[in-house]
Structures are given as structure tokens and as C-alpha cells.
Amino acid sequence: MNWQWRSFAELKNNELYEMLALRQQVFMLEQKCFYNDLDYLDQDAMHLLGRNNDKLIAYLRLLPLHVPYLNAVSMGRVVTDKTVRGQGVSKKMLQQAFLFLEKNNNTAPIIISAQFYLKKFYESFGFLVSGEPYDEDGILHIKMIRNEKRS
Template sequence: MNWQWSSFEELKLNELYDILALRQQIFILEQNCIYADLDYLDQPAQHLLGRDNNQLVAYSRLLPLGIPYKGAISFGRVLVAKEARGRNIGKNMIHEVFSYLKKQNNAHPIIISAQLYLKTFYESFGFIAEGESYDEDGIPHIKMTKK
């Protein structure tokens, strides 16, 4: 696996296209969730691209302090391509996010809106669920925080 961090401006057009295509494949088609993926949060984000044999198979975006949670960092759009699952790529990606934040000397809490079925996965990284689950675009989610 090859991990690459890029700002929105640093992304090449073909990289952006690959990201959007994979997000559409997983979040809209596979999860049958009709929602507006293009939310203007890609521009301020840092993008983590995971490639296997030069093919994009994993992705997440890291949002800057205060977006969308005041006083906190957040990440989302976490995905692993269907054909690449079962190889701990998701776990490795979360470790890459934490490593990046450590290099940036982040001292702020991390708050995410996790799909409910991934609650245990995120708890394994020290996230704690806050409150009850809620519906986000037809999929149960839960707010989780890591301090």
C-alpha cells in the first residue's frame, strides 16, 4: 500500500475523478444512499489516498479544526474498495490519519460521525460514542470522540 496526503489544490484531475468515482460507488451505489456527496468540504480538507498497484483502493478526508465541530478535528468519507476489504487496509488508514495528526502536533479532540455498524471498529482506536444513534441520509450513525 502506498499512502499519499494531498490538499485539494494538490490533487491531480485524474486523482479527484478516482476519488469521486470510488465515493459514488461505495456510498451511493453500494450503500444505496442517495445524498449530495459534493458538499464543499473537499476544498479545505486534506485527502488521504491509499493505492495498491497504482489503483485507488482506500480514501479518507481530514477536515480542519472547527469544521464541522467547533474546537475539534474531524475526518470522514472513510472507505475501502470492495475488492480490497479484509486486508486491514481500513485499520492502516486510521493509523495513517493519527500519524499525520501527530506530525501536525494536533492537541485537539477528534470528533467523527461514524456509521453505527462501525462503532466497535472506531472504539478499538480509542473513540467513545456520545449519545444515541441518529439517521444521516438514511443510514444509522453515531457521534464519536477521541481526546
């Protein structure tokens, strides 16, 4: 498994295409969730690309402090190819994200809008529920926060 971080400007055309194709395949086609994926937040994000044998199989984007949440960073578009689900790839991807934040001295909370069925998965990484479940684009979600402040 090969992990690479890229800013939007560093993404090569083929990487951008693969990233958008994976997001479309999972969120729109598999989950039948039709939403505005091209939300103009990718330009400010750091993108984590997970490859196996040169194939993009995992992806997430990390939004900087204050985008879109005040005094927090945000992680989203967490996605894996269906061929690798259940093999721990998502866990490894989140660990990569936490390492990246640690190396960049992030002490701000991380806020996510998690699909509700993944609540326990995110709780295993220290995320706590914040508020009630809500419908987002036809799928039940829950706001979760992970406090990164260290004593």
C-alpha cells in the same frame, strides 16, 4: 500499499476523479445512500489516498480544526474498495491519519459521524460514543469522539 496526503489544490484531476468515483461507488451505489457528497468541504480538507498497484483502493478526508465542529477536527468519507475489505486496509488508513495529526501537532479531539455497525471498529482506536444513534441519509450513525490531548 502507497499512502499519499494531498490538499485539494494538490490533487491532480485524475486523483480527484478517482476519489469521487470510489466514494460514489461505495456510498451511493453499494450502500444506496443518496446524499450531497459534493458538500464544499473537500476544498478545506486534507485527502489521504491509498493505492495498490496504482489503483485507488482507500480514501479518507480530514477536515481542519473548527470545520465543521468547534474546537475539533473531523474525519470522514472513510472508504475502501470492496476488493480489499477485511484485509486491514481501513486500520492502516486510520493509523496514517493519526500519524498525520501527530506530525502536525494536533491536540484537538477528532469527531466522526460513524456508521453504527462500525462502532466497535472505531472504539478499538479510542473513539468514544457521544450521544444516541441517529439516522443520516437513511443509514444509522453514531457521533464518536477521540481525545488527542496528551499529558
